[in-house]
Amino acid sequence: MVHFQAFWQPWQHILVNVLYALIGITIVFAAQFSRSRFSLLAALWLLFYLSFEYTLPWSAWLKNHKDWMLLTGVGVFALFSVIKDRGLFSVHGPGRLLIIAMCGLIAHVWLWASELIIAQVPKTDPAYDYVQLLALEVPVVFASMVLLWQSLVKANLLLSALLVSFIIWCVQYYQLIALPWEVILTVLVCHYLLVVIIDSYFLAYRDELTALPSRRALNQLALSLGRKYTVAMMDIDHFKKFNDTYGHDIGDQVLKLVASKLSKVRGGGKVYRYGGEEFTVVFPGKSASHAAAELEKLRQAIADYKMVIRDPNRKTKQARNGSKNKGMKTVSITISIGVAARGSKQNFDRVLKLADEALYRAKKNGRNNVSY
Numbered sequence: 001m002v003h004f005q006a007f008w009q010p011w012q013h014i015l016v017n018v019l020y021a022l023i024g025i026t027i028v029f030a031a032q033f034s035r036s037r038f039s040l041l042a043a044l045w046l047l048f049y050l051s052f053e054y055t056l057p058w059s060a061w062l063k064n065h066k067d068w069m070l071l072t073g074v075g076v077f078a079l080f081s082v083i084k085d086r087g088l089f090s091v092h093g094p095g096r097l098l099i100i101a102m103c104g105l106i107a108h109v110w111l112w113a114s115e116l117i118i119a120q121v122p123k124t125d126p127a128y129d130y131v132q133l134l135a136l137e138v139p140v141v142f143a144s145m146v147l148l149w150q151s152l153v154k155a156n157l158l159l160s161a162l163l164v165s166f167i168i169w170c171v172q173y174y175q176l177i178a179l180p181w182e183v184i185l186t187v188l189v190c191h192y193l194l195v196v197i198i199d200s201y202f203l204a205y206r207d208e209l210t211a212l213p214s215r216r217a218l219n220q221l222a223l224s225l226g227r228k229y230t231v232a233m234m235d236i237d238h239f240k241k242f243n244d245t246y247g248h249d250i251g252d253q254v255l256k257l258v259a260s261k262l263s264k265v266r267g268g269g270k271v272y273r274y275g276g277e278e279f280t281v282v283f284p285g286k287s288a289s290h291a292a293a294e295l296e297k298l299r300q301a302i303a304d305y306k307m308v309i310r311d312p313n314r315k316t317k318q319a320r321n322g323s324k325n326k327g328m329k330t331v332s333i334t335i336s337i338g339v340a341a342r343g344s345k346q347n348f349d350r351v352l353k354l355a356d357e358a359l360y361r362a363k364k365n366g367r368n369n370v371s372y
């Protein structure tokens with residue numbers, strides 16, 4: 001550990017400048033991309049670093065209250081894993097600052113109360129060692145469970161960055177590693193920046209509901225297509241009626257289901273959510289007949305699937321609780337598909353339009369079919 005310290009010493013002054021620059025960039029960048037939690041975390045890390053590097057009015061107090069700092073930190077990480085990102089410069093901004101202040105206050109009250117409880121237990125009592133854990137270990141374990149649970153449920157990069165920050169915060173408190181804060185914070189802030197960049201990329205190029213590539217990604221693909229390709233436009237049949245009957249949430253479930261079935265396309269097809277209940281599949285380098293065979297399999301797979309949903313006509317709560325399948329019903333979903341292969345001198349927009357016209361014919365032909 002001492003070896004690490006000595007190794008980093010000559011680099012420290014350069015790292016400090018890099019760190020300030022990185023924190024500044026992260027604060028602005030994360031705020032710009034509505035990732036306010038990372039703006040706030042970067043700002044908190046800066047405040048923390050400056051408090052120990054310089055003699056600020058509260059520096060001495062902080063040095064004598066490391067337990068309070070640990071608890072406030074774990075509280076902030078745990079709460080940030082639960083709340084959503086909201087605009088920093090909106091009405092939610094002050095709310096986020098209030099949450100941080102609340103963590104500090106709760107940490108203070110917790111430490112005070114646990115001290116009182118611990119004082120009640122005599123040192124000779126066999127429970128004494130366990131009661132000692134109340135002050136720090138119990139809230140730290142609780143916060144780690146919240147973070148782990150959120151990471152498992154939400155499974156996204158932002159949560160992983162929060163989890164890493166939390167682990168480093170605890171590991172440093174218990175002095176399990178002895179790297180200088182400049183090194184740790186540089187790595188952490190780089191991690192935040194990377195997460196915000198990757199997340200923004202997915203936000204721009206992935207459809208949030210279905211997780212399929214979005215229309216913007218389709219436009220990107222169009223730029224790299226060669227002379228030969230086939231495009232299919234597809235649309236869920238009678239989707240408006242479906243939404244009206246079962247509600248928008250079930251409609252969203254249908255969109256996800258159709259997206260997951262479409263994403264299994266073979267034959268080199270690439271699937272995109274075009275918008276609403278429309279999807280596009282592009283087959284680079286493939287003919288219409290090759291694509292049609294794969295599309296027919298998709299159409300059939302979706303038509304054959306029986307989706308179990310809540311029956312909107314279910315009556316009482318008792319009826320719902322009566323049996324497992326009461327209040328449930330199965331429905332079938334169908335899609336119509338229009339296919340067009342690129343002809344000579346046609347650009348992507350033209351081929352897309354032809355596929356859309358073919359889709360219109362598929363609808364006119366009674367839906368649930370593939371038309372050219």
Ligand SMILES: Nc1nc2c(ncn2[C@@H]2O[C@H](COP(=O)(O)OP(=O)(O)OP(=O)(O)O)[C@@H](O)[C@H]2O)c(=O)[nH]1
Pocket residue numbers: 209235236237238239240241243247248249250251252255275276277363367
């Ligand atoms: N649940 C949900 N509904 C959506 C979404 N995007 C679009 N819709 C709905 O999709 C429906 C599209 O309906 P229409 O374009 O009239 O077509 P349709 O009912 O599918 O009829 P046909 O295409 O003629 O078979 C509208 O009711 C939209 O509100 C979405 O993201 N989620």
